[in-house]
Amino acid sequence: MRINHNIAALNTYRQLGQANQANSNSMQKLSSGLRINNASDDAAGLAISEKMRGQIRGLEQAQTNAQDGISLVQTAEGALNETHSILQRMRELSVQASNDTNTADDRGEIQKEINQLSDEIDRVSNTTEFNTKNLLNGSVGTSVDDGTVLGSVSSSASTKAGTYTVNASGATLATKASETAASGVTESTAVNSAGTLTINDVNIDVQSGDTLGDVAKKITSSVNGVTASIDDSGNFNIESDEVGADQSITISGDAANILTASSDYNSSSATVNGTNITGVNVDGMGANANLSYDGNTVKVVGGDSEGLTMEVKKAETTDVTVNDSLTFQIGANEGQDLNLSINAMDTTNLGVQGIDVTTQEGASSAISKIDDAIKTVSGERSKLGAVQNRLDHTINNLGTSSENLTAAESRIRDVDYALAA
Structure with missing residues (x-):
């Protein structure tokens, strides 16, 4: 008991x-729907779950960031669409002014519209903003002091912000691969004999009744990247469409003196090559930096200005200013970002500042300048479009990752009602 x-x-x-x-x-x-309501329910599970929750919320915010990035890109690209339209109209006016049916007064009226359109390009460049951040004035990319000297300027994420002086005053610009196949001729000059010319491994059939004008057309239409023409001095020229040391033309024939009595490509074939630009210096590019060349395109390798790339259009000197690029945080963790730089798109950087169409020579020269500007804007819009497409894929990937991670976190944190009792 x-x-x-x-x-x-x-x-x-x-x-x-x-x-x-x-x-x-x-x-x-x-009542809560959670298997883990406090740390004592599952200490390890709680730690894992909270880490996953941080990732999930980060992924969801990254999706929002990417969507905002797309909106910014669309704003810049939409403005450049209008810049494209303005340049096309300026080109149209330049072609009109090139015609000598116009009087000096007529060209003066055309110049008035050219001036207004140029001012509008500058206004678009200086006032296009997203959330008060200017997009097209070079503040989030690169700008040049004189766009007639340098074109297609770009930088990379490795390029340190600052101003670099590109000294091309003593430079020799790149050349095409060019061969003068005959001289003292005209379009109607008859060929010397029938035969086959082989240019860059493409056979050109020359008939006895052909003129040199006919042969030039055959070469231009048949050989990729090569143009044949007869200039005002009576030279029959065959040249590459592009400049650079990688351009080459090889000419041979199966009979002697096919084109003229003195143009013998049978006994010895001719090979000519283009050249790259030489004699460029970039002040401030830093130690251990070198320049690489491709035609007239110069790129800095190493140093402070690593990745700075520019096309030299004239053998002169100008400054390039590199500003910090935009950074889009498109991931849940540090370093998961995307950098975007947008070059300045005003008339100075496009090389169309001060276009004068009041003379036939000025109007004719303006056409090629505007063509270069259109090409530059096209390149910038292409870059922005590629970034937008990338961000679209980023959003899809972030959504998939968030969904799968949420499912994994749910298996740890959420209650199983069948087992809760």
Whole structure:
């Protein structure tokens, strides 16, 4: 007989307490929908779950960031669409002014519209903003002091912000691969004899009744990247369409003197090559920096201005200013970002500042300048379009990752109602 302790009652009380605690835990899980309501429920699971929650929320915010990035890109690209339209109209006016049916007064009226259109390009460049951030004035990319000297200027994420002086005053611009196949001739000059000219491994059939004008057309239409023409000085020229040391033309014939009595490509074939630009210096590019050349395109390799790339259009000197690019945080973690630079798109950087169509020579020269500007804007719009497409894929990937990570976190954190009781 035990007098001081009732063991049976104590056991019953303990079991009742455990049952109440289990019931309380089950009700807490059922009411909250969570398997882990506090750290004691599953300490390791809680730590893993919270880490996943940080990733999930980061991925969701990254999706929003990417969508905002698309909106910014669309704003810049939409403005450049209008710049394109303005340049096309300026080109149209330049072609009109090139015609000598116009009087000086007529060209003066055309110049008035050219001036207004130029001012509008500058206004678009200086006032296009997203969330008060200017997009097209070079503040988030590169700009040049004189766009007639340098074209297609770009930088990379490795390019340190600053101003670099590109000294091309002593430069020799790149050349095409060019061969003068005959001289003292005209379009109507008859070929010397029938035969086959082989240019860059393409056979050109020359008939006895052909003129040199006919042969030039055959070469131009048949040989990719090569143009043949007869210039005002009577030279029959065959040249590559592009400049650079990688351009080459090889000419041979199966008979002597096919074109003229002195143009013998049978006994010895001729090979000519183009050249790259030489004599360019970039002040401030830093130690251990070198320049690589491709035609008239110069790129800095190494140093402070790593990745700075520019096309030299004239052998003169100008400054390039590189500003910090835009950074889009498109991931949940540090370093998961995308950098975007947008070059200045005003008349100075496009090389169309001060276009004068009041003379036939000026109007004719303006056409090629505007063509270069259109090409530059096209390149910038192409870059922006590529970034927008990339961000679209980024959003899709972030959504998929967030969905799968949420499912994994749910298996750890959420209650299984079938097991909760």
